[in-house]
Amino acid sequence: MGRWPLAGRFVLILGLAVRCAPAAPAPPPRLTEIVVLMEGLEGALGPFDAAAAGVRAFQASEGVTVSLLPLGEDPVAWATVVPRAAREPDHRLLILGMEGPARLGLEQARVFPGKRFVLLGLPAGSHLPPNALVLSVDPFEMGWQAGYLAGTIARRLSPGPLGIMAGPGMEAALAGIRCGAQRAGWDPSAVRVEAVASAWDPVAGFEAALRLYGQGAWVVVGAAGESTAGLLEAAAAVQRYAAGVEFDGAARAARIRSPAVAYWLGAAVPDVAEAVRRVLRQARRGGLIHGLAFGRADRLGVRWVATEAFQRLAPSDLQRALEEGDLPPAACP
Known part of the structure; x- marks a missing residue:
């Protein structure tokens, strides 16, 4: 029997390989x-x-x-x-x-x-x-979660006061922050509030946050839209802590590669x-x-976007309750 040419044997082997190879999976519908x-x-x-x-x-x-x-x-x-x-x-x-x-x-x-x-x-x-x-x-629920979580950490860092920065139209969130802080053990008289006139003015947010830190606050919760970006930078400037409602400072810091993320505890945002x-x-x-x-x-629903700073400073039982979804807003006395 004559020998097959090399090219013929290659074509035969290639054909067998193609027929034996598994078909590519169909894309999902x-x-x-x-x-x-x-x-x-x-x-x-x-x-x-x-x-x-x-x-x-x-x-x-x-x-x-x-x-x-x-x-x-x-x-x-x-x-x-x-x-x-x-x-x-x-x-x-x-x-x-x-x-x-x-x-x-x-x-x-x-x-x-x-x-x-x-x-x-x-x-x-x-x-x-x-x-x-x-x-x-539910802005009250977001505010409650931020006030309770940030307020719990603030009590471990300093005797007070706790700072809140509020923007226009955030009355329900402000009430939630106050209530959450109260459930975390803060007396209402130890809570300081600074208002900003616009939800789109980070400079005003920066100045309001500095006033709160100047009054002795170690933690400030911001519910002021894009003006909360000023709180993020103020926290880094004085090396104290901040948290947000709807505004995720960690995401903002990551986008601009800002070291301010080290002072951001987290944010309550829509899930x-x-x-x-x-x-x-x-x-x-x-x-x-x-x-x-x-x-x-x-x-x-509401989700807490935690950071490394939160995980480092929050007590383990608080983190466990957060992971298990066991932090429903509780009525204030």
Whole structure:
């Protein structure tokens, strides 16, 4: 028998290898009827990254994929992207957040009554059409958690006072901080409050925080929107501690590579990741796409974003209670 040419033997072996090799796994199916549109950008450690974590958890458990679109920080762009997504024929369920995009989503819910909209971050009092579900944030609960956790650490660091920096429209959060601090053992007379006139003025926040530290506070809790960025830098300047409500100072410090993160205890923020995961799971089972649970408001949970400073300074029993979710707001006496 003649010998096969080398090239022929190579082709035969290659063909056998191709036939024997396992087929590449098919990509997971995409749920084209669902789209998530979230304020922020990838890597900014804000609402979009939190939503992305919820989407990843859902996709890993369900073996499907959904569309997730970053909306950035520009309201002008939101006003273009949100209506365009609502007009897309395939989209039957739109999940939007936080408050700015959600308000645009509420407008689109009235324009497209045959579609379903889940709106994260809108106030619970919003008038809702029957095809909209609002997951609202409880500012008192966020304030309570920050006041209790930061207040507990402050009592271990110094006899007082405890500082609070509050911005406009944060009355409920301020009441929650006061209540949480009281439950942590602070006498109301030992709590100092500085108000800032704008939620968008870090310089005013810096100055207000310095006044609180100047009165002897070792810990200041900020509930002042973007003005809380000034608190973050003031804490680093005097080498004392700070915490936030809705404003995650650790994320801000990481973005700008600021050493101020060493003085940031943590922040009480909306639990966007869990909310997105839960909504997607319900939608996958048909409970949302077909209109159940709509035309009403529900609660968006609260999550404490802890830092190394918190883990170093907080007592172990407090950290354990936090991990087990055993910190419900308690009524103040």
